[in-house]
Amino acid sequence: xxxxxxxxxxxxxxxxxxxxxxxxxxxxxxxxxxxxxxxxxxxxxxxxxxxxxxxxxxxxxxxxxxxxxxxxxxxxxxxxxxxxxxxxxxxxxxxxxxxxxxxxxxxxxxxxxxxxxxxxxxxxxxxxxxxxxxxxxxxxxxxxxxxxxxxxxxxxxxxxxxxxxxxxxxxxxxxxxxxxxxxxxxxxxxxxxxxxxxxxxxxxxxxxxxxxxxxxxxxxxxxxxxxxxxxxxxxxxxxxxxxxxxxxxxxxxxxxxx
Ligand code: CTP
Numbered sequence: 001x002x003x004x005x006x007x008x009x010x011x012x013x014x015x016x017x018x019x020x021x022x023x024x025x026x027x028x029x030x031x032x033x034x035x036x037x038x039x040x041x042x043x044x045x046x047x048x049x050x051x052x053x054x055x056x057x058x059x060x061x062x063x064x065x066x067x068x069x070x071x072x073x074x075x076x077x078x079x080x081x082x083x084x085x086x087x088x089x090x091x092x093x094x095x096x097x098x099x100x101x102x103x104x105x106x107x108x109x110x111x112x113x114x115x116x117x118x119x120x121x122x123x124x125x126x127x128x129x130x131x132x133x134x135x136x137x138x139x140x141x142x143x144x145x146x147x148x149x150x151x152x153x154x155x156x157x158x159x160x161x162x163x164x165x166x167x168x169x170x171x172x173x174x175x176x177x178x179x180x181x182x183x184x185x186x187x188x189x190x191x192x193x194x195x196x197x198x199x200x201x202x203x204x205x206x207x208x209x210x211x212x213x214x215x216x217x218x219x220x221x222x223x224x225x226x227x228x229x230x231x232x233x234x235x236x237x238x239x240x241x242x243x244x245x246x247x248x249x250x251x252x253x254x255x256x257x258x
Contacts, residue, residue, distance in 0.1 A: 023109035023134045026234050027154060030141040031206060032161030033199045034089070035171040037217025038141040039065070041161055044218055045139065048228045049235075060235055062135045066142020067117040069102070071095040072124065081122040084186035088122075089198030091147050103154050109134045119180040136238045137231055143199070146206035159227065160210035163217045165196070 030038050042063040046052050051061045070093055073081060080086040087093060105112045112132045115124040132138075146152045146160075169191060176182040182190075207213065214223045 024107050025109075025135050025138045026156050026231075026238075027103065027107060028137065028139050028157045028159065028231075029145045029152070029155040030139055030159045030161065031143065031145045031203065031210070032163065032214075032217070033165065033168050033203055034143060034195055035168040035175060036161040036163040037219075038161050039063075040218035041159070041214060041224065042139045042141050044221075044224050045228055045231065048224070049231060056131070057133045059133070060135055061137040061139065061231065062132060063139040063141065064114065064130075064132065065117070066094065066099070066140070066145050067119075068114045068124070068130070069095050069099040069142075070117055070124065073122055078122055084182070084190035085193075086122070087194040087198060088190075089143060089195050089202070091144055091202055094144065096148050096151070100148070100151055100154075103140065103151060106132060106134075106138055107154060136235050143203050144206070146209045147202055152206075152209060157212070157230075158210045160207045160213045161217045162207065162213050162215050165199075 030042055032038050043052075046059075046061055046063060049061050051059050056062075070088070073086070077086055081088070102112055102114060111134065113129040114132060115126070116128045116130060117123075118125050140155075146155075146158060152158075172191065172195075173184070173187050176187040177184060212223070212227065214220050214227075218224070
């Protein structure tokens with residue numbers, strides 16, 4: 001039995017791996033409006049499963065953000081973005097094809113590399129990739145992860161983080177100013193012109209596709225505990241299955257029927 005993570009290390013971390021059937025992860029989509037607490041919900045889930053203080057390659061549960069799949073902007077679009085006049089909340093802002101192909105590769109148990117996103121420059125970090133190793137559970141979070149039908153149907157479980165819009169705005173303003181290098185006027189203009197209308201048109205309607213709706217986001221420890229419990233059962237079953245695969249069966253004469 002070849003541990004896929006080991007085989008990847010031997011292959012220098014970039015190549016896709018073969019022979020990983022059965023390693024298809026349980027794919028969980030986590031959506032919700034901007035600053036609803038999607039990343040914090042994912043972080044809590046990973047903490048409760050003891051996955052945080054662990055080497056990336058050894059994790060059984062990993063988290064990916066849809067922001068890694070923003071498409072590259074043209075110079076004109078970048079100058080619009082710098083004035084808060086580009087719509088980052090519209091489905092067209094994303095590279096849907098790359099998103100779909102990457103999730104399909106992940107579901108096929110392949111090692112993939114995804115870019116990281118730079119909010120200050122509105123661009124993908126070309127030299128900073130995250131290597132995603134095969135895991136048992138993959139959390140995929142973003143404002144529009146349930147919007148594209150072909151992508152939506154890939155999820156085994158869909159969560160929607162449902163936080164009041166005033167709470168979300170109150171979180172988003174200081175975050176954009178302190179962490180994303182924006183000024184107040186730009187943040188509020190972008191919010192009123194693009195973020196809020198796009199949430200109502202594209203994100204909120206996808207709530208109906210969710211299996212579980214989490215009111216109040218990461219504060220909702222009861223909901224998070226229930227989800228964690230469910231993931232634990234999945235991990236346990238996956239563990240059992242892989243033990244079955246590696247079991248060397250005795251010759252038929254020794255097999256006892258129950
Ligand atoms: N965005 C932006 N500038 C960019 C790219 C994206 O302002 N160059 C904004 C979009 O307007 C979008 C938001 O980033 O509304 C998406 O990120 P968000 O969902 O708010 O961040 P997360 O940390 O993933 O979400 P949460 O706070 O729910 O954890």
